[in-house]
Amino acid sequence: MSVTVSLFQPQLALHIPDGFLSLPIILVTWILAIALIAICLQRVQATYQERAVPLMGVCAAFIFAAQMINFPIPGGTSGHLLGGTLAGVLLGPWAGSLVMAVVFIVQSVLFQDGGLTVLGANIVNMGLIGTFGGYYLYRSIRYALGRDSLRSVLIGAAIAAWTSVFVSSIVCAFQLAFSGTVPLNVAISAMAFWHFMIAIGEAVITVVAVSYIWRTRPDLMYHPPRHAVADTSRSYSSR
Amino acid sequence: MLLHLGAVLLATESQTNTIWTRLTARSRLLCTLLIVFATALTPNGRWWTWAVYAISIALLILISRVPLLPLLKRVAVELVFVGVVLIGTLFRQGGDVLFQWGWIQITTEGVTVLGSVTLKAFLSLLTVNVLILTTSITALLHALAELRTPPLLVAIFSSMYRYINVLVDEFNSMQRAARSRNLMSDPRRQRTVIGNMIGSLFIRTYERGDRVHQAMLARGYSGLPPVAKMPQPSRLDVALLTLTIVILLIGQAIYL
Numbered sequence: 001m002s003v004t005v006s007l008f009q010p011q012l013a014l015h016i017p018d019g020f021l022s023l024p025i026i027l028v029t030w031i032l033a034i035a036l037i038a039i040c041l042q043r044v045q046a047t048y049q050e051r052a053v054p055l056m057g058v059c060a061a062f063i064f065a066a067q068m069i070n071f072p073i074p075g076g077t078s079g080h081l082l083g084g085t086l087a088g089v090l091l092g093p094w095a096g097s098l099v100m101a102v103v104f105i106v107q108s109v110l111f112q113d114g115g116l117t118v119l120g121a122n123i124v125n126m127g128l129i130g131t132f133g134g135y136y137l138y139r140s141i142r143y144a145l146g147r148d149s150l151r152s153v154l155i156g157a158a159i160a161a162w163t164s165v166f167v168s169s170i171v172c173a174f175q176l177a178f179s180g181t182v183p184l185n186v187a188i189s190a191m192a193f194w195h196f197m198i199a200i201g202e203a204v205i206t207v208v209a210v211s212y213i214w215r216t217r218p219d220l221m222y223h224p225p226r227h228a229v230a231d232t233s234r235s236y237s238s239r
Numbered sequence: 240m241l242l243h244l245g246a247v248l249l250a251t252e253s254q255t256n257t258i259w260t261r262l263t264a265r266s267r268l269l270c271t272l273l274i275v276f277a278t279a280l281t282p283n284g285r286w287w288t289w290a291v292y293a294i295s296i297a298l299l300i301l302i303s304r305v306p307l308l309p310l311l312k313r314v315a316v317e318l319v320f321v322g323v324v325l326i327g328t329l330f331r332q333g334g335d336v337l338f339q340w341g342w343i344q345i346t347t348e349g350v351t352v353l354g355s356v357t358l359k360a361f362l363s364l365l366t367v368n369v370l371i372l373t374t375s376i377t378a379l380l381h382a383l384a385e386l387r388t389p390p391l392l393v394a395i396f397s398s399m400y401r402y403i404n405v406l407v408d409e410f411n412s413m414q415r416a417a418r419s420r421n422l423m424s425d426p427r428r429q430r431t432v433i434g435n436m437i438g439s440l441f442i443r444t445y446e447r448g449d450r451v452h453q454a455m456l457a458r459g460y461s462g463l464p465p466v467a468k469m470p471q472p473s474r475l476d477v478a479l480l481t482l483t484i485v486i487l488l489i490g491q492a493i494y495l
Contacts, residue, residue: 018279019359026280026352041391052391054455055448057398058406062444064399065406069414071433072426090441102395109379110371112313112364116272117279180283181356201430208434209441217442230245 015107015122016172018115022179029175030120036100036128044095056095060102063087067103071201079198084130084168085138085161088208090213091154092222093135099125121175125168134164139223148225150214154207161206162199169195250476258475259303260367264378265385266476270483271370274299275363283355289362291490295483296365305372313372314364376400402447410440 017130021029044052063083070080083103087096101123107113138160145152173191177184210221218225259267274296281288300310370379377397384393413436417423422432 017360018275018363019356023280024283037392038389041389045391050456050461051448051452053394053398054451055396055445058402058444058448058451060395060399061402061406062441064403065410066408066437066440069410069433069437071430085439098395101400102392104397106396109367110376112367112371115279115360115363116275116367117363181352204430205434205437208431209438212435212438213441214438217445220442220445 009067014174015104015114016118018117020115020179020181021118021175022181024059024065025179026117026120029118029124032128032228033101033120033123036097036123036132040094040101042218044098047095056099056102059087059091060099060106063099063103064106071205079201081205082126082165082202085134085157085164085202086209088131088135088222089138089160089206089210090221093132096131096135096222097127100131101211121172124171125175129168129171130164133167134160137163142223147223148227150211153214154211157210158203158207161203165199165202166192171200179182201231258306258479259299260373262479263470263472264374264382266371266472266480267374267380268379268386269480271366273316273483273487274366277364277490278366279359281359281491284351285355285494287493288490289355289358291486291493292362293358296362296369296487298397299369300365303369303373305369310365310368310372313368314361398451405447406440406444409443410436413440 044056048055063086065088066081068080084096084100087099090096091099104114104122104126105119108116108119108122126178138156141156141159142152145155169191170188173182173187174184176182179188181187182190213220214225218227262270274292278289278292300307326403374382380393380397380400383396384390414423417436423429
């Protein structure tokens with residue numbers, strides 16, 4: 001258990017506990033989060049139909065497992081993947097946000113990683129801003145640089161991953177400050193400093209993972225490159 | 240390695256026959272939600288309200304006969320976050336200055352915020368953990384379904400819950416394989432290896448999803464899994480829910 005680490009144990013910083021946010025912030029973020037989940041459920045149901053349950057289930061478990069791996073981040077500590085942009089790049093904005101929301105709900109209820117009342121805020125920060133925002137940033141960069149080249153995909157993924165983590169940490173700092181829990185300057189400097197580094201780690205891992213998938217199974221990506229669509233899908237895993 | 244694991248094992252039904260476990264899972268979930276929301280939404284500085292809530296949560300812990308050690312272990316995890324607020328109190332203006340050292344000062348307002356927020360987080364964590372340690376996951380999922388959560392969402396939860404351990408195991412075995420080939424010694428290399436692992440795990444995951452879907456179809460699956468009949472709420476459920484609401488309202492009424 002990593003309880004003994006520094007006060008700023010970076011990976012906890014985006015999972016706000018109960019009692020840290022005030023009523024107005026909680027109300028607004030819950031409404032946003034519920035709307036997001038409702039729309040996502042509809043879109044996912046329409047896209048995947050009866051494949052939705054098994055596919056979303058295993059993908060949520062995948063993000064959950066991926067978040068558990070610690071890797072060294074620049075600056076000396078270790079961090080873990082948040083996975084918002086990765087989910088957006090691989091599954092698309094709707095399924096990606098849904099998967100992230102499911103992961104946060106399960107983490108909060110079963111593992112107390114983030115409180116129940118602030119679930120809305122956590123979903124907005126990482127699902128809406130992280131996945132949705134990250135996905136559209138990635139897509140516009142990718143399409144601007146050339147849809148079917150690995151380079152543009154990776155540049156898009158890197159910038160989107162970094163920005164999404166950094167921006168959601170800033171939004172989180174604002175939420176804490178508006179709730180009167182932490183003064184704004186302290187919240188922003190503490191959050192921005194650590195998440196500047198964490199976001200670099202997130203970008204590196206996202207880029208490596210996406211390029212691995214691009215080279216082995218490009219047809220699994222949300223916007224597969226045109227040359228991959230023609231190929232029939234091949235299985236690389238035996239299990 | 241992580242806060243998440245370990246907990247999976249605890250999340251089983253451990254308790255025998257107590258008043259709390261005789262309630263339906265739905266009532267238990269509702270009680271927990273009510274208490275947590277009431278605790279967390281009380282404005283800072285209302286100590287007597289939390290005193291009332293703390294007593295009722297203590298009673299809840301007593302009557303549910305939750306094992307205390309696991310309970311406290313799980314609560315300790317999240318309190319790390321309180322550190323951020325602790326730093327915040329050092330720089331906060333307002334109220335009387337209690338202590339000053341250079342430009343760092345501790346004010347009464349800072350102490351109030353720190354105390355309130357810590358207390359709220361602590362009480363909420365206790366309550367949620369009582370629920371999790373006494374209620375099985377399947378019962379919770381049924382309770383969610385009964386509370387009108389979209390069935391698709393509940394089905395995704397249950398399928399995710401089923402595969403968490405599978406994927407975590409797979410990840411651990413990949414990590415072990417990488418370590419035994421000496422790939423994890425250099426931090427720069429390590430990031431590449433982990434990135435590749437995540438990529439390859441996604442491919443395996445996606446294919447597993449397809450296989451699971453095929454298997455479900457082969458067993459006659461047609462969109463949503465069937466929902467079992469759950470025990471109906473009794474008079475005890477109604478009584479305890481009312482009692483919870485009354486206590487919560489009394490707590491709030493102190494400051495009216």
